[in-house]
Amino acid sequence: MFQRRTSKSTGPSASAEETQKKDTAMINLTRHEKEKYIPSDEPSSASAAGDQKDKPALETKKERAHSGHGKTAQAHDLKASLTSHDSHKNCEVKLSASSSSSAKESSVDNEEDMYRDAEEIEREKVLPVCETGSSENKLSVAPEMDIIEYCQKEWRGNTPAAKRMKKGYEAVSQKFTSIRRVRGDNYCALRATLFQALSQTSELPDWLQSEDLTLLPEKLLSKYDWIQQWQLRQKLGRKMGELSDEIKDYLILLRKKWESMSEMKSPVARQAACDELFSNEEEEYSLYEAVKFLMLNTAIELYDDDKKGKKVPVFSWLLFARDTSSSPSQLMNNHLNQIGHTGGLEQVEMFLLAYALHYTIRVYRLYKYSTDEFITLYPNDPEEDWPVVTLITEDDRHYNIPVRMCEETSL
Template identity: 30%
Template sequence: MLRQLDRGASKSRVQLPEPEKRNRVHQSSKQSIGRNELQFWTAAINQSLYIAWQKIERQLIIIMSFLVTALWYCRRLYAYLAQLLKWWSRYLHRKFKKNLSVLAEVDLLGYCAREWKGETKQAKQMKAAYKELFWRHHVKYIRPVRRDNYSALRAVLFQIFSQGIYFPPWMRERDILKLPEKLLYSQGCNWIQQYSFGPERYTGPNVFGKLRKCIETLKTQVELFLLGYLLEVKIRVYRLYKFNTEEFQVSYPEEYHRDWQEISLLTEDDHHYHIPIIRIRD
């Protein structure tokens, strides 16, 4: 009985109507064509993407190589420019510092430590002298002055200008070389007659001519005694190499008017002079 039913079912499945068979075949062929088209387009798209990527990859490699090379050159150029700028800055600093007549103020003891590093007898004396200035005379800072034959004149004039000290009336005359006569009669003649400037002594009938010559050549050698009289200022000088002697602190000129302003100088050898800065702290 069961076998008969199976045979009937199989016959019913196999014996389909002709239109239905054609419909199924048509659907199957369409599905097959669709799958083939999908595979074709998928392969085509993959192939196109692969070809495009190969071209883009080459360009990207070229671009990345160019960017890496450019970055390397930029870093080298930046390092070179930085070194050049640093060298130029140091050169200008040295040039500017060399051309300065009076430098900015620096700490007195720090300046001493840089200038006198050894343990020689002279170095110990200078260190003791600087400490004496710092603690007993309240000299806290120093303005270094260019070391040449003009250092005393530069130091004196700098303080006159910076402190607003008026020049004496005779300096407002039109012809400065004719002023020794007026200066002689206004201050007395003893200081000129008795004054010697190197091997030259200002005595005799040609004293004014010699004094004029002295003023003309003042830029080559400066004598603080004459400078104090000419500018009408009291010049106090701390002579460090004379430490622990009566000549450690001297004034030029020794005789001066009470209304004269006072300025200070500092020297280690009586040849080069600097400006001491006095600060009295509370």
């Protein structure tokens, strides 16, 4: 089913060359990963978080950038520190669990509010909430807005960070005219990617047509008992049989929705259907569980292939070199289980998402404007027949969707 092109290493020289490439690639990817874990510039205390919410989002962004603790300055400081002897010694791909948890904890309470203005936050406070209908009041993907107007609203200052963001948005506007803001609840990377994939699809992918898809949960659970610790959204302590059946239902739903979208010939109809799907909280989050499980399956395959000496993508070396995910079980417990709960996708996991869906994810990384990382591809050596979805981020933590572009669906 989920097969990739693999090949065995050939001889000692190839092995040495492979090891050297691993070391170089892992250090480079670790730099990217550590940039993601630059300590958050959001307030860490409860009182500070409260003060943050009382200020308009625009003012908050402006103050953060002006304070000298903005994303660009942090990235620069990190790169400078990596040149020292001690930092270079410790740069061998291992990310400390403490730094990971610290970044996650700081983003849990505040990430969503960062990307909503004060009026929206206040409106949600006074909206009547009922247990059965509360999801109807939540917009997962906001209506489109002119991308330059959005930038002007979010970045009004003249600080170096604000200027860089403005130039980044201006560059993106050469390809896209509008942007749709994605709800920031630690599912935003999955939400933005899946929304784009479904709204642009024209056919059901081969891997979704496979009969093995629905057998996957039972197959993996029978082979790896640690998967019983899989954490479904707001559902803990499931029995093995129940977990297998539930994930199977999620995978069937993913196939059903994808097939339904692919049969729609009109892009307008697909867009409307996606808007409806992503306003149905129960179905929407069920799809995320399906995608997360596909990511786990892909990680297990990569791990096993590497152990067998088969060629694997470069990112998988880093994925399993972290001290928090040296094996698929650790990856599940410390990372995949936390998506949507206490953290979102890390940069290296964007590669895993791309491989799980067989999609190339192209990201405009605005804080990297004027560098060769401004437009980043996951994976950076994509398969020619993989479709492409495009996202936009200001900080590698939250992702929005650029829309209204020239026809461009593959690389």
